[in-house]
Amino acid sequence: MTSGAGRGQQVGRSSGSQVSIGHAPDKTLADSQLRRYIAKVAVRWSPLVICTAALGLIVALAPPTPTPGSSSAGSAQATSSTAHGESGKLASTGTGRAFTGATTTTGSQSTSGGTGPTTSGSAFAGSGGLTGSGGASASGGASASGGAGGIAITGQRCGPGARQFAWSVYAPPCVPAWHGDNGGSTSHGVTGSTITLTYRLANSSQQAIIDSVGGAAVPSQQAYLQDLQTYTRFFNTQFELYGRHVVIKPFQGQGDYVAEDQGQDLAGAQADAQTAYSLGAFGDVTFLLTSSQPYEQDLAAEHVLSFSPTGMPQSWFAQYAPYEWSIWASGTKIAQSYVNTVCQRMAGMPAIFAGDAALTSQIRRFGLLTPDNPEYDHIGNEIQAGLQRCGVPVAKREAYSLDYAQASEQGTTSMAAFRAAGVTTVLCMCDPVMPIFFAEAANGQGYHPEWVVPNYLDPAGQQVSSSQWAHAISIDGWPMPPNGQGEAYHAFELAAPGRQPAEQYYMVAYYTMLQVFEGLQAAGPDLTPDTFAGGMFSLPTSGLGQFGTWSYGNGAYTPPANTLIEWWDQSAVSNLDHSQGAWVPCNGGQWVSYADPGSWAPAHQQLACFGR
Numbered sequence: 001m002t003s004g005a006g007r008g009q010q011v012g013r014s015s016g017s018q019v020s021i022g023h024a025p026d027k028t029l030a031d032s033q034l035r036r037y038i039a040k041v042a043v044r045w046s047p048l049v050i051c052t053a054a055l056g057l058i059v060a061l062a063p064p065t066p067t068p069g070s071s072s073a074g075s076a077q078a079t080s081s082t083a084h085g086e087s088g089k090l091a092s093t094g095t096g097r098a099f100t101g102a103t104t105t106t107g108s109q110s111t112s113g114g115t116g117p118t119t120s121g122s123a124f125a126g127s128g129g130l131t132g133s134g135g136a137s138a139s140g141g142a143s144a145s146g147g148a149g150g151i152a153i154t155g156q157r158c159g160p161g162a163r164q165f166a167w168s169v170y171a172p173p174c175v176p177a178w179h180g181d182n183g184g185s186t187s188h189g190v191t192g193s194t195i196t197l198t199y200r201l202a203n204s205s206q207q208a209i210i211d212s213v214g215g216a217a218v219p220s221q222q223a224y225l226q227d228l229q230t231y232t233r234f235f236n237t238q239f240e241l242y243g244r245h246v247v248i249k250p251f252q253g254q255g256d257y258v259a260e261d262q263g264q265d266l267a268g269a270q271a272d273a274q275t276a277y278s279l280g281a282f283g284d285v286t287f288l289l290t291s292s293q294p295y296e297q298d299l300a301a302e303h304v305l306s307f308s309p310t311g312m313p314q315s316w317f318a319q320y321a322p323y324e325w326s327i328w329a330s331g332t333k334i335a336q337s338y339v340n341t342v343c344q345r346m347a348g349m350p351a352i353f354a355g356d357a358a359l360t361s362q363i364r365r366f367g368l369l370t371p372d373n374p375e376y377d378h379i380g381n382e383i384q385a386g387l388q389r390c391g392v393p394v395a396k397r398e399a400y401s402l403d404y405a406q407a408s409e410q411g412t413t414s415m416a417a418f419r420a421a422g423v424t425t426v427l428c429m430c431d432p433v434m435p436i437f438f439a440e441a442a443n444g445q446g447y448h449p450e451w452v453v454p455n456y457l458d459p460a461g462q463q464v465s466s467s468q469w470a471h472a473i474s475i476d477g478w479p480m481p482p483n484g485q486g487e488a489y490h491a492f493e494l495a496a497p498g499r500q501p502a503e504q505y506y507m508v509a510y511y512t513m514l515q516v517f518e519g520l521q522a523a524g525p526d527l528t529p530d531t532f533a534g535g536m537f538s539l540p541t542s543g544l545g546q547f548g549t550w551s552y553g554n555g556a557y558t559p560p561a562n563t564l565i566e567w568w569d570q571s572a573v574s575n576l577d578h579s580q581g582a583w584v585p586c587n588g589g590q591w592v593s594y595a596d597p598g599s600w601a602p603a604h605q606q607l608a609c610f611g612r
Contacts, residue, residue, distance in 0.1 A: 150176025
């Protein structure tokens with residue numbers, strides 16, 4: 001699994017059941033696995049008809065019109081990504097094979113992840129292209145003006161500002177029902193009638209440890225796949241796919257996903273990426289926690305899109321462009337959230353949320369804790385540099401290995417180091433499992449600091465010692481609607497009337513497939529990885545929903561633009577699993593922008609968390 005710097009990474013629930021695996025033989029699944037938690041518009045392209053010789057002359061004299069959806073007009077590829085110094089010639093971890101990355105100019109989102117949030121609809125450029133948040137010019141894909149007339153396959157009448165459907169605040173601009181020649185096999189994994197996605201079912205030698213601490217938070221792989229397929233069938237009827245439909249082919253992976261993220265079993269990750277390619281994958285939608293960074297990079301080496309990355313730096317997404325996408329904020333955005341929270345609302349003030357009385361009167365001293373993977377170490381560096389810019393030192397920094405067999409020992413060492421350094425507030429940029437061990441180690445040493453962590457959703461939080469998590473703040477939260485409410489649930493009702501989602505984390509399947517389908521529609525009929533990227537970048541800013549505001553423009557591989565600050569309320573009943581313990585909003589549910597420190601106002605005042 002890839003370490004969890006991102007939102008929604010969960011430990012998963014063992015099902016012990018069987019899953020039909022695409023074109024591979026049925027296999028009995030191992031006990032369910034830890035998985036990391038776990039897209040937009042095209043206009044109708046019409047042939048240019050020359051009705052008269054005079055009109056033909058005018059057209060001939062006019063500036064040439066790009067061929068709709070063509071890779072030359074619609075490519076998201078640029079010669080380089082100067083913001084990150086990428087050459088575009090890249091190698092995949094574990095494969096050693098180079099590929100030409102279509103690194104795109106990242107514009108204003110290369111480091112900031114977009115500008116401040118907005119709940120407005122489209123922001124159309126007068127030329128028919130769109131500009132995303134911050135004015136980054138969208139290139140490639142189908143033109144996303146949304147102004148073409150006609151009726152969409154959903155029955156929606158298209159026109160300026162019209163959306164494809166009414167059931168999502170993230171709905172892309174309306175596209176009239178398309179008829180014509182889609183070009184057939186425009187890319188690997190694409191035919192005249194299908195777009196193939198794969199899904200890896202992975203295992204780990206450390207599965208028993210993961211299952212033993214995961215408890216009820218562990219999802220059922222079979223149930224998640226069932227919900228994924230349900231949404232896919234529905235989306236096939238709602239999005240304009242230009243004569244094609246999406247099919248998902250699961251397969252049993254060979255790799256050990258935990259070992260892969262420790263830099264081991266790289267041959268297994270490579271073999272699984274090759275299997276995905278051999279199954280005809282255009283993209284892969286593996287559950288986030290059973291993916292891994294090496295697997296995602298190996299998919300890129302095979303020119304297969306991946307929708308599983310979690311918490312990777314923006315520079316990593318640019319390096320492997322146009323193949324890496326995620327519904328979760330990039331690690332760079334998460335780093336901004338840590339920095340803004342500390343600099344605007346915590347630094348220079350007493351650690352009033354700590355569990356030790358002796359700490360609550362002390363001015364905060366910060367400790368930083370991250371996995372030791374290079375990419376997560378990079379995120380740690382971004383956090384530390386951001387804190388230094390606002391004059392906040394890191395009193396102690398610790399790194400840990402994603403080796404759960406050594407988790408207790410690592411927890412003891414890290415907590416002892418923080419306690420000795422007088423750390424009042426632990427900035428834990430951690431995966432979803434290790435905090436369980438860190439909390440127990442802190443308890444054993446009589447150490448009860450403030451915790452600042454990503455949000456792994458309520459079931460995972462319920463596995464952590466309440467005596468520690470009663471002092472935890474999430475810097476990357478999102479609201480969980482009551483049972484039977486929310487966009488993901490209502491979409492499921494439309495997809496499968498009379499049925500209930502099979503898996504408690506069905507919303508992860510929903511938003512993942514929503515991103516995929518939005519990119520497919522936005523790409524136009526000439527579907528390639530480059531036109532997918534160009535179409536994605538052309539999308540207008542969304543409304544405000546459960547995942548905040550989605551903002552686009554060049555480099556928007558992870559669209560979330562804003563988040564919630566939350567605190568752990570042990571007495572609250574979770575809307576997700578109806579058990580005791582839930583994340584609840586600070587500051588009255590105020591949304592804050594990753595890129596805009598001013599949205600954390602009022603500055604230099606304690607957060608309104610824990611009922612204060």
